Amino acid sequence: MNLKHTTAALLFFGLLIPALSKAQSSATPDSIDVFLKNKMQQRHIPALQVAVIRQGKIIKFKSYGTANLENNIAATDESIFSVNSITKAFVGVAIMQLAEEGKLKITDPVSLYVDSLPLAWQKITLQQVLTHTSGLPDILDANEQVMGDGDENAALKKVKELPLEFNAGEKFRYNQTGYVLLGDIITKLSGMHFTKFIEDKQFKVAGMKLTRFGDSYDVIPNSAGAYTMTKYIAGQFIRNSSPGVAYMQFPVFFRTAAGILSTAGEMGNWIIALKGGKLLKQQSSIEALWNPAILKNGKIGGFNSLTNGYALGWPTVTRAQHPAVGPVGGGRSALFVYLKDDLSIVVLTNLMGSNPEQFIDEIAGFYIPEMHEANGFGLPPAIQKLRVELLKQGFNNSASAVANLKKKDPLFTLDEDDLNGWGYRLLNQKKAVEALSIFKLNVALYPQSANTYDSYGEVLEMMGDNKNALLNYKKSLALNPKNKNAADRIKVLSGK
The missing domain is CATH 1.25.40.10 (Tetratricopeptide repeat domain)
Structure with a gap:
């Protein structure tokens, strides 16, 4: 048996989600509700939020399940979920905003803006850093912890002592180091800390009043928390039959790599603002943002056969039928913007390893029937x-x-x-x-x-x-x- 294949408040709406269609936000269950509740049961997902965007509006926004298992608190539309590495997509937008202001070019070497880089790093470009094709050594250690015990200078000192993993442009390899450098660049060129730049230039513009930076240490009102089905015992990850509490801490300097918390509704408004020209004014900027990097061998590289390419902070779903850009985070959150269809879908969960990107296409099938798995799509x-x-x-x-x-x-x-x-x-x-x-x-x-x-x-x-x-x-x-x-x-x- 091949296991790879078997593991197959109304006031709030008015204030924070002005684009939400009332007809689609009603409590009446629909086929998507049934589908998602089945997925939650199959994958042991405590809580899930979904937002569907068409014609510049959120036509469906709904919350399901339990946000806090310890106290049996139901998920609401104000429940806030960590989006983990989807944060990188915000960083990609921030870099392109600075490019539109004439403060940088993505083809510039990182060394143009960051001092004291090792000689081997000098020619690596912003684009290569954004697309994980830089070859930089990773600032995470063997236990997936940020080096330096939370101190940026100590972390950078350690990672600078490591050799390049490959020559820039030769491979795709997911890497956090470059995003730490991008945070320093955004702070330097914008004149404000990168978190404030993203808050001012994206959160506020898109009306994301609940969205914020944070981690498990922070007290976050309405947090949906984080859960996991695995436990680390004697050097191995053991899968449990029920979820346990997960703890994630992101030092402030690391929050260009992960650190944003939001709701599916506000993420939907962010997509609307981006596609509507409120975050990036030039269409060429969005095209650059979503264009996957081409490696020296002429191919693209990504996480897997689905998210098979990587653009400027945005994984891409590069395929002939219904291509998309699809940021994913922590194995628990995902959003797909379908490039040739008037459709975007956000799914946030509080279970690490729930991998909602694996069933977003099936949600899309409720709006574009040929995309249903049963019809052969994928x-x-x-x-x-x-x-x-x-x-x-x-x-x-x-x-x-x-x-x-x-x-x-x-x-x-x-x-x-x-x-x-x-x-x-x-x-x-x-x-x-x-x-x-x-x-x-x-x-x-x-x-x-x-x-x-x-x-x-x-x-x-x-x-x-x-x-x-x-x-x-x-x-x-x-x-x-x-x-x-x-x-x-x-x-x-x-x-x-």
Whole structure:
């Protein structure tokens, strides 16, 4: 079994969210409410806020669940969530604001504005720092803690002693050091601390009255807190069955990397202000802000296959269909601005590891139906072609469907992991019969893979066919004697 694929107040509205449509903010549940409540249950998310933006307005803003588990306090539309690294998107806007003022160019070397940098850092540009292609050593230590025990000078002294991780422009590697330097640059060029610059030039302009900088140490009214499903024990992260309290502390100098807390509604207003020309006056500035960095090999680099590029503080979802920019933070908060669609979605949660970016596209599907996962959106190109063919011929004719596709294109091929992933997607969509045919096809295409037999056995067992499930688990174990899942299921099904 491939685990990668199985882990699949009304007054407030009037005062703070003037763009909110009253019709969409009513308490009447809709299909999105049902979808999100199911996701919260599946992922053990205590509290979640969502905002949907179209035509320059927030058409849906709603809060769900429990903001404070210790005292059983329900989430409200005033509950404030940490957005963690989405803070970097605000920094990208701040840098472009300074560029519009003529105070810098993103192609300038950082050394033009920051003194006493190591020689190897001298030619690294602001753009390379913003896009995590700088090669700078990371200011976080092996335990993911900021160096220097909260002291900026001590932290910078330590990180400056480390070698570059690679030559600038060669790779994408997420890095916090550059954002600390950007904070110093914003402070120097604006004449005010970077936190105040962002507050004055973005929070206030967008009407974000609840949004602020802070961390777990600060007393924050209406804070939704932070929870986690993992606990660090004996050098390992152990997953629990219920959430526990997480503690996050961001030194002030580090708050260009993470440190903003907000509501989904106010984040929605920030997007409206940005797209409406209130934060950046030139369209070329927004285009630069959202344009992913091109590496020296001509490719883009990002976190994963979804957020596969990185622009100026903004991860990008670079794809042919419904591309987006998609800042994410702390594995708990995300927002997608769909570049070719009049649609933006913000999802904030208080659970680290809830990864809402993984289901924002599905929320988008309620407004753009072709984006629903059940309609094939997000599948790899070869799988999409196979899906179209199977919808014509029937899933029980998968072998002939593949033969037809190969006849049309001799280079047509199906990736084992892609097929496996689609099978589990179909299971999640409660299409067990269709899923079974895909796992059976994967076994036929990859008969030497232990994982294909393991997955096929799992679905057969789910459908009550224990005899054939046992046969497939045995084949899987024969190919991979270390397959613990297959060994365990064989014991159970054999009654041993």
